[in-house]
Amino acid sequence: MSLLTPRPIACREVVEMLTGYLEGALSRRDHRRIEHHLAHCPHCTAYLSQLRETLRLTGSLVSEDLSPEMQREFGEIYRRWQDDR
Amino acid sequence: MSTQSFRRLPWNRARSAHTGDPDLALLERLRSGDEDAFMSLVALHHDAMLRLAATFVHSHAVAEEVVQETWVGVLRGIERFEGRSSLKTWLLAILCNRARSAGTREARSVADDDIVATVDASRFDAAGAWSQPPVPWTEEVEERIGAAALRSEILAALAQMPERQRAVVMLRDVDGLRSDEVCEVLELTPANERVLLHRGRSRLRQALEDVIGVAGA
Numbered sequence: 383m384s385l386l387t388p389r390p391i392a393c394r395e396v397v398e399m400l401t402g403y404l405e406g407a408l409s410r411r412d413h414r415r416i417e418h419h420l421a422h423c424p425h426c427t428a429y430l431s432q433l434r435e436t437l438r439l440t441g442s443l444v445s446e447d448l449s450p451e452m453q454r455e456f457g458e459i460y461r462r463w464q465d466d467r
Numbered sequence: 468m469s470t471q472s473f474r475r476l477p478w479n480r481a482r483s484a485h486t487g488d489p490d491l492a493l494l495e496r497l498r499s500g501d502e503d504a505f506m507s508l509v510a511l512h513h514d515a516m517l518r519l520a521a522t523f524v525h526s527h528a529v530a531e532e533v534v535q536e537t538w539v540g541v542l543r544g545i546e547r548f549e550g551r552s553s554l555k556t557w558l559l560a561i562l563c564n565r566a567r568s569a570g571t572r573e574a575r576s577v578a579d580d581d582i583v584a585t586v587d588a589s590r591f592d593a594a595g596a597w598s599q600p601p602v603p604w605t606e607e608v609e610e611r612i613g614a615a616a617l618r619s620e621i622l623a624a625l626a627q628m629p630e631r632q633r634a635v636v637m638l639r640d641v642d643g644l645r646s647d648e649v650c651e652v653l654e655l656t657p658a659n660e661r662v663l664l665h666r667g668r669s670r671l672r673q674a675l676e677d678v679i680g681v682a683g684a
Contacts (some may be wrong), residue, residue: 392595397585401665405646407657425600429586429672435605436672439617440640445514452513452531453506459535460505463542 388415396426400433490554498545509538512555515642516562519652522634523566533569537562552651556644559652585669604679612679624674628667635660636667 388411391399396419402408403416420427448456490511496504516537520530540561548557590599609617625633631653638649639660650660 392591393597394586394588394591394595397669398665401661401668405661405664407646407661425597428603429601431603431605432601432676433668433672435608436668436675437640439608439675440621440636440671441643443618443621443641448510448513455535456506456509456538457502459538459542460502463539464500464502 388418391415391419393419393423393426396420396423397429400430403430404433404437488553491550494545494548494554505542508554512558515555515637516558518637518641519559519562519634520566520569522630522637523563523570529569530566533562533566536565536569540565553648555642556648556651559638559644563652563654585665586673601676602680604676608675608679616678617675620674620678621671624671628670631655632663632667632670635663636671639664640668 396416399408399412399416403413408416420430490508493504493508493511497508513534516534517530520533520537521527524530524533537558541558544561548554552560590597592598625636628636634653635649635655638644638652639646644652646657646660646664649655649664650657653660655663
C-alpha cells in the first residue's frame with residue numbers, strides 16, 4: 383500500500399472516532415484516514431454534519447436569569463462576607 | 468438611586484485593563500468591595516454552576532445550596548485565586564468538591580456509564596458500512612421544528628444521561644470550557660473525558676435524529 387493512501391476504515395469505526403476528530407485528538411494518521419473516508423462516503427459526511435449541528439444547538443441553550451429570590455440570597459451572602467472582612 | 472451614577476464607568480475602565488477576560492475585571496472590582504461586580508459574576512456563572520451541581524445531587528434545592536456554599540467559599544478564598552486557570556474553571560472545581568461531599572451526604576450512588584454504541588450496530592452491514600444510513604436533517608431545523616422544541620429535546624436527552632457524561636457534555640458543549648479545563652474541573656484523564664464526551668454527543672445526535680428525522684420526513 384502506498385504511503386499516501388491511508389488504510390481503509392469502515393463507517394462503523396469512523397462514527398466512533400468523530401469526537402476525537404472534532405476535538406483534534408487523533409493521530410495524524412487517523413486524522414488522514416477519517417478525511418480520506420469522508421471524501422468518499424456521503425453517509426458519514428451526513429453523520430458528521432449532524433454531529434456538528436447537534437453541537438451548535440447544544441451550545442445555543444439559553445441561560446435563564448437569576449430569580450429575584452436568588453438575587454436576594456446572594457446579596458445577603460455578599461453582605462455577610464463584607465461584615466466579616 | 469440616580470441613573471446618572473452610572474456604574475458602567477469603572478467597569479469599562481477595568482475591562483480595558485483586562486481585555487479578553489471580563490471575569491478578571493469583575494474579580495478585581497469584587498476584591499475592592501463592589502457588590503455589583505459580585506452579582507454580575509454570580510449571574511454570569513449561575514447556570515453552569517447549578518447544572519453541574521445537579522449532576523452530583525438529587526434535588527434542585529440541594530443543588531442551589533451547593534452553589535451558594537461555593538460562593539461563600541469563593542469569597543473567603545478570593546485572595547487565593549492566582550489566575551493560573553480561568554476564574555470559571557476555578558469556580559467550577561470548587562463547586563465540584565462541595566457537590567461531591569453534598570452528594571455523599573445524600574448517599575447517592577454514582578451509577579455511571581452506559582456502554583451504548585455510538586450508532587446502533589444493526590445500522591451497519593457485516594463489513595461495517597452503513598446499511599441504514601443517516602437521513603440528512605440539518606437544513607433549517609429551527610424553522611421546521613422550532614427552537615423551543617429543540618431546546619426541550621436537548622434538555623430531556625441531557626437529563627437522561629449518566630451523571631459524569633452529562634457533566635462533561637454540559638461543561639464542554641454548553642458552557643464552552645476547553646477539554647483540559649473540563650478534565651481539571653471533573654478530575655478526569657483526557658482519554659476518559661473524550662469517551663464520556665463522545666457517548667454524550669452521540670446520544671444527543673440520536674435524540675435529535677429521532678425527533679427531527681421523523682418530523683422532517
